[in-house]
Amino acid sequence: MPHLHKKIKKGRPYYYVREMARIDGKPKVTNQVYLGSPERIMSLATGAESALEKIQVQEYGALWLANLIDHDVGIAQIVDEVVPKGKNEAGPSVGEYFLYAVFNRMVDAQSKRALTDWYAKTAVQQVRPVDVNALSSEKFWKKWDRVSQKQIEAIAKRFFEKLAQLETSRSDCFLFDTTNYYTYLAADTESDLAQTGKSKEGRYWLRQVGLALLVARDTGLPFFYHEYEGNCHDSKVFQCVLEDVLDAMRKFGRQDVTVVLDKGMNSEDGMAVIDAMDGVHFVTSYSTYFAEELIHVDRNKFVVVDTEKNRRLRKLGKEDDQLTAWRSTGEYWGRTRTVIVTYNPLTASKQRYKFEKKMRTLQSALYEIRSKVRSRAAQWRNEDTVRERYETICRDMYLPDNLYDLNFALKSGGLDMSFRKNYYRIERHIDRFGKNVLITDRMGWSTDEIVRASLDRYMVEQNFRQTKDSDLVNMRPMRHWTDSKIRCHILCCIVALSYLRLLELRLAKAGLKLSAATTMQQMRALHSCLCWNVVARKAIRKLEEPSEAQAQIMKAMGYGVNSGVLQKLPH
Template sequence: MDMAHLHKKMKKGRPYYYVREIARVDGKPKVINQIYLGSPERILEMAQGGNSMPKKIQAQAFGALWLANLVEKEIDLAGLIDGIVAEEKDNAPSVGEYFLYAVYNRMIQACSKRAMPGWYKATAIQHIRPVQIDELNSQMFWFKWNQVGERQLQQIAKDFLRRISRIESSSSDCFMFDTTNYYTFMATDTESVLAQRGKSKEGRNWLRQIGVALLVSRDKRIPLYYREYEGNRHDSKMFLQTMEDMFRVMRDSAGEDGALTVVFDKGMNSEDNIAAIDAREGVNFITTYSTHYADHLVHVDLDRFKPVDTRKNRKLAQKGREDDRLLAWRTQGEYWGGSAQWWLHTIH
């Protein structure tokens, strides 16, 4: 930790002073203690024995927590959950409130449920959304969680995403769909349908994992649909099973008229999936295609590629960085069983 030092800030042309202590936290310098001294006149008064010296100073994390609570005032996640999950009243936070305090922690500085009370004691939560901090412990969390059934959880997710879409309404007819997985340290003999060993994106294939799929709108990038799935299920099979729900959500968001476009990566590619999309009128898609199945695309001469008309490319051209622009070559061919022709953009 560095020694305490004076720190000057200029506000409206006037200097104000602080005593600061800085230490390295997770390898980065961070202010761990700060005491406000005031203007030069106030410091002089204190030096001459005035009675304006601070009696007690307490530093608490405030800003991020305040912003998180500001978002909650619009969404009312706690009220939404409590409206779905009925529970007996007690002196502890409700199911919705406990979930909300866990969400705040995840948003700002995620820690274990066991460490959560200690984290909250270092924040200004009592000035933002007062709570009995000692009640925010791991035992109470699991007690509350066990009161939420599978159908209730699905309803919570559905209503939550609906509220988000009302607050940040989307007008886009283009949507992005992607999947990921999260590894766990769950023991082999612990029963779980979702947590299974599969191909881990983190390379930890020996750990049990859970898959999560997410659909977002292109313009707002807000979540519209999600689904968790078994960690050993292939993305392409999950994609086919969720397609009906996914396209219904897309249509609800974009309206009944007009064409829809969904963007996904090659992990969702299969002949069955492409055929299912083709069978839907007014639905287009953008995806990647492995050059393993079309290796002739790899050997196209670079001089056939042209700059793509994108905002980033235009900015690079203005800066004289033409060589850094994204290039593409457009062609067409028959793929996925030759059932139809597709336009291809090969990117360099």
């Protein structure tokens, strides 16, 4: 409850509005707003009847929503059960440090160094009281240094079990994929996780940390993750975590399960492990460059697939844009599998546009090369050297080097070069645009079921995009300099990601289809205001009148605002 507090400075009285809360069982000042001299108090008291003057405004709605989602899970309690508070340990527990990091990742991701200032501007003391000065980066590192890799794994296991209790998944299909995140670790900083590897964001000069994620198809909730070295290939990662992935699928789904994979993970060894296990199946994409006999099948053999997007296209009269597929069987990884080739006209058009742009660039490069060869320029007088440079240009543009035929001849004075398009190779290359190859051991599934399962892999890709969002979650760049802190940071991001998805599911059940980003953006604009009541001549705290969108979100979560007071709605 806000109250006036007087301080005497150099013999003169000055007034403040103070708010108190119990932190670690002791009453502490959680908020203090300077009002001024007695004259200032008198001026506040001489307003219109029933008028309220705002003397402090703080962000409330998004933080309140984040705390409401945590009520059912309790990440702080889960962490503290695994990493209990020390005998003489003061301040927030290790679990609370995780919790406040998660809240920030859900609302407005900041560095640990900025957390104290960020929380000081929010109404955290009305949501979940804490000494914000204790949320410094130094305290975070000190607390997180206590958490081992085994403890992180134990926390994650308990967290996913709790999620499964709240949102029961009986899915027979799970989606698995990998990505990586760049860090700013110096080259001489010791780290097993942060390694120089192929960056999926093009930051190849920075050290990377990889992340594997398993998502339930029916809920879109994560149920397993694994951080790994940034220089490890996807197929090796999948082999390393395969048993854990299968255990998670059976634990949180059904006994007969299917995992949907990207083509980077379908190695011989990985498929052999899946084949050896009863009740475990796969749907995976396959590189078109290793399936020439499938890619060039007559387009007339393709039939329209029953997908939600195709149904929308038909309603719009865009039948020519529908996804189609052709089905066959073949020998892959030592067994007969179902093979499906899909064709997406819209994707093919986009790829054709990019290809033609690249071909124009390549043609310009060839004119320049020919000019240098004919002018007898240094370093351009050897046929093998010129071919090698042409192949390098093609490789950098991700183009085959056989789309142009290069011809060389010795003429008076030296080497001469000419080139022309290889229209047969170009047509063969264009024919693969918009096509994707799927392979599965689900021989009994229909073509529609297989294609839809593969398309649903967007759910895990959507999770990855959220972890790279500049506001919510934002796992990168990882400004952490030890593996233990990197693991703690990743766990916080996974929890925040799961909470945001849990929020979307709760809203959807109430008939409100909003993304987590839109919801948080709306709720951040709902403020808690410390006001001076002119009539009562005292300070009171009230919530702003929620907008229509904010009111709908709060109602979906079972709450409302009445005369500035948050109230739980009757069932």
